Amino acid sequence: MTLAARLSAIDDRIAEAARRAGRDPGDITRIVVTKFHPAQLVRDLRALGVTEVGENRQQELTAKRADLVDLDDVRWHFIGQAQTNKAAAIRRASDVVHSVDRTRLADALHRAADDDGVLDVLVQVNLTEDAGRGGSTLADAEALAEHVLGLESLRLRGVMAVAPLDEDPASAFARLRAVADRIRVIAPEATWISAGMTGDFVQAIDAGATHLRIGSAITGPRPDRG
Template sequence: MGAPAPSELAARLSAIDERIADAARAAGRAPEEITRIVVTKFHPAALVRELHALGVSAVGENRQQELTAKATELADLDLQWHFIGQGQTNKAGAIRRSAEVVHSVDRDRFADALHRAADGDDVLDVLVQINLTDDPGRGGVAPDAATALAEHVLSLPSLRLRGVMAVAPLDEEPASAFARLRGIADGIRTIEPTATWISAGMTGDFVEAIAAGATHLRIGSAITGPRPDRG
């Protein structure tokens, strides 16, 4: 399946932004305090260029290779690249060279690898990813270890701790999961008051995320349409 026609893309983007604004106002929040990140996994760079023409500035990628390729091809555009996938330590340098924000710091070793990849005195914005499930194989640090990981990130001068990120479990109501995340975020802010970002909420649950205080939403298919066939 190809990319949506520009008019269709604009309509999807506008519809999502209206829903975000409505959800923010319902939660007593200003829509302007919420950053909408468009996740373009498996979509071509040409779609990102169309999104940019529609006013999109924040783009998310799950895979390092795709992040690097698109960021290189679209270097002429003013885009903020967010890496939201599971990070491998041996790819930390490539991730850091292309991303302005890394949402998925879930262990000391990955944080250390990102720090070692610093170029000069540049500072990378990062979030601690929290695993809200009972499956230790899922991405993210266990909630009871989140503060320790945040403290480790704070010890690395080339990383700036911005807050937390999580994906709601499939077997729990999103509102409940995001309330737990909010509690963890509040705890981390007691050691770093400027770590105010909460990256939570995707196409199916961003309304609940906004109600729980999410500042960054990661929305893909509702804007981009179905992912293209990779075959």
């Protein structure tokens, strides 16, 4: 199947799931995750109309954006775990950071601002019981959101999460939706819910996801890094 065919098939499935959930497919943003793929793939995707691209690793994001500087209408989403010592590089290469999971990272991204621009960010929520996984706890997410609201160079857009592998994604995304609703009480403009990947985007749409992160179902198998 060609890249165009895979993209079309996923978009059809997204539209069908949205309609079944009583939602407008136009309210859902599909982010294509191009992890480990060459920059040329992003160029090929742009030729097919894709303008929202996600990357997991700062070095790869920085390199691809530099290679594709002429694609000035592509919005770059950083969706991986972020180290505070890489905050400046992440900020320079990103239009949106989905994985703000602690105040130190939010502060580091804020300190890295070198102009009057504002960086869109989401609070990442850990939906597992494993404290080693990325994300704020459910209990701490609102406090983290309030902290972000106090940083003038950051714009809180909403929440992000990855569903646990050992749980029905519908129940996990319901918890995320509850957190999103609480955060919207203090930040009404924070309407984004970044949730759902290839295997669970239907359940994410049912729970109100506004941004889906789809990788290999569109891009094809990741290249051998060896």
